[in-house]
Amino acid sequence: MPYDEDPKQKPEHGLEEQKEEQFSFLQETIKPKPVTRRKILTQLARVGIYGLIFGAFACLGFFALKPWAQTKLQGSPKTVTIPDDEEPETEPAQDPQAEVVQTPVLDAESYKEIMKSVYETAKDANKGVVSIQPVQADAALSSDGSGTQNSAAGIIVADNGQELLMLCENKICAEAEKWTVTFSDNSEYGVSLKKQDKNSGLAVFAVPRVKLTSTTWENIEVAALGNSNLTTKGDLVMALGNTFGYADGIGYGIVSSNEYQETLADGQRRVLATDIAAASNGTGILFNLSGEVIGMIKPGIWNETENNTAKAIAISDLKATIELLVNGDSVPYIGIYGTTINDAIAKEQEMPTGIYVTQVSTDSPAMAAGIQNGDVLQELAGEKLSNLLSYEKAVLECKVGQPVKLKGKRRGAGGYVDIDFTVTVGSLE
Incomplete structure (x- = not known):
């Protein structure tokens, strides 16, 4: 008897064919839109604009946070140590068989070369010289136009990693709360009083390193402190600063005496007297021919009122006090x-x-x-x-x-x- 097929049932292969027909559209491949040159350029332009915007905000944030970061993240200031004076080296005994060096003939031309060489040394030494003045309410210069009235010449004495420290006479500290410093390139900055000692008459001022421009850094340097104990009568010296009653003067001369002292409470200091003329209120720095500081020129030593010549306190007698002041320490006093x-x-x-x-x-x-x-x-x-x-x-x-x-x-x-x-x-x- 032949097999009767149930009409309600369909063979399996028939179902598969039916499904293939119903979902045949799903097997079609969808091709992406073609990428055109214009679309690529548009995307690149968009990325570039986003990059510029991000970079602008990054730069603005950097410059806004730079002063804060330099102030907060630069660490503690370094302790400044003023080196002790070295003992003079003993000159070796001369060999009598040694060849005698002929002394060159000195004439006007050689004198010009000597003075040119000395001037070049003075120019280099002047990079460490500053002028500090109190901020006046009227900010007017002195009547003679020199601009040195109420100012004091000083030196860049140390750099502690955070501040540039300057030493000068403390006469400008009285009745003032703000001061400015003028460097050798004539740039001017506000400074703060770090420490003063009325007994020695010295003061140290500070300016944050981050405030100084690259141009100023290129024209200044920390002054080299020499050994004034080696200075003798007749030595050639240079006076820089406000010695003559006007700013940025240079004078040459000799040490006329180094045998006298200035007495103060708890000690005394050697005075280097010179034959260099000086104003009655002139302040300055005394250098040797190696460009080293050997004295701080100050008015009123021995209370002279006439025939003023530059007299300086020997720098070697000040080094212990300077080291205390630049580190912000008080100078001990008994009286x-x-x-x-x-x-x-x-x-x-x-x-x-x-x-x-x-x-x-x-x-x-x-x-x-x-x-x-x-x-x-x-x-x-x-x-x-x-x-x-x-x-x-x-x-x-x-x-x-x-x-x-x-x-x-x-x-x-x-x-x-x-x-x-x-x-x-x-x-x-």
Whole structure:
């Protein structure tokens, strides 16, 4: 009997054919639109515009945040160390068999070459010279037009990584709150007072490094501090600064004397006197022919009022004080004027050796401790005092606010007796 096919059922292959017919359109391949040259250029232009916008915002953000980042992320300032003076080298003995060098003939032409060479040294040294002046309400120059009234010449003395530090006389600190500095390229910047010491008459000002332009950096440099202990009478020297009552002057001359001292509380400083003429209020810097600073020229040394010549405080006698000031530390102060009593004087005068007190400053730590004129001081904070230099060094090694022991002798009815003092070290700022 033949197989009867159920009409309700369809063979499987029939279903597959039906599905293929119903969904045959899904097998068609959809081709992407062709990429034209114009479309490529449009996309590139869009990417370029987005890049320019992003770059502009990035640049604006960089320049807006640069001062903040340089200030906040530059780290702590470095401690400045002023190198000690080196001992002079001993000249080797001359060999008598050595060839004698013929001395060149000096004439007008050679003199011109010498002066040209000295001037080139002065120009290089002048890169470390500055002029600092208080900001006046009227900002007017002096009546003579020199612009040096109330200003003080100084030097770029150190760079601590954050600030450029400048040393000058502290006369411009009185009754002023703002100051400006003028560098050798005539650029001018606002500066702040970092530290001053009224006893030594020195002040250090600071300007942030980030404020200085590249042009200024190219025209300035930190001054080299020389060894003024090697300076002798007759040495050739240069005076730069406001020595003559006007800015940016240069003078040449010789050291006429180096044998005298200027006395101040807790020490004394050697004076380098020259034959270079100077204004009565002139300030400047004294250089040797190697371009090194050997002195700070200041008016009023020995209270001269006539026949003024430039006189400078020897830089070697200031280095310990300078190191304290550039690091923002107070300079220790006790307030004693004295003179050295050596073995010969002690034997002749029948008195003990040490520092003979000639004067005690009013309202000083020494006066508060009860030290009097005529006392002989022999030990400070455990250090033996043999002369004024050792006393000054011992004072500068103390810390401001620190109580220290001072031992010595005082004349009584039966002769000299031991005395002890406790002095709280102060400062004059």
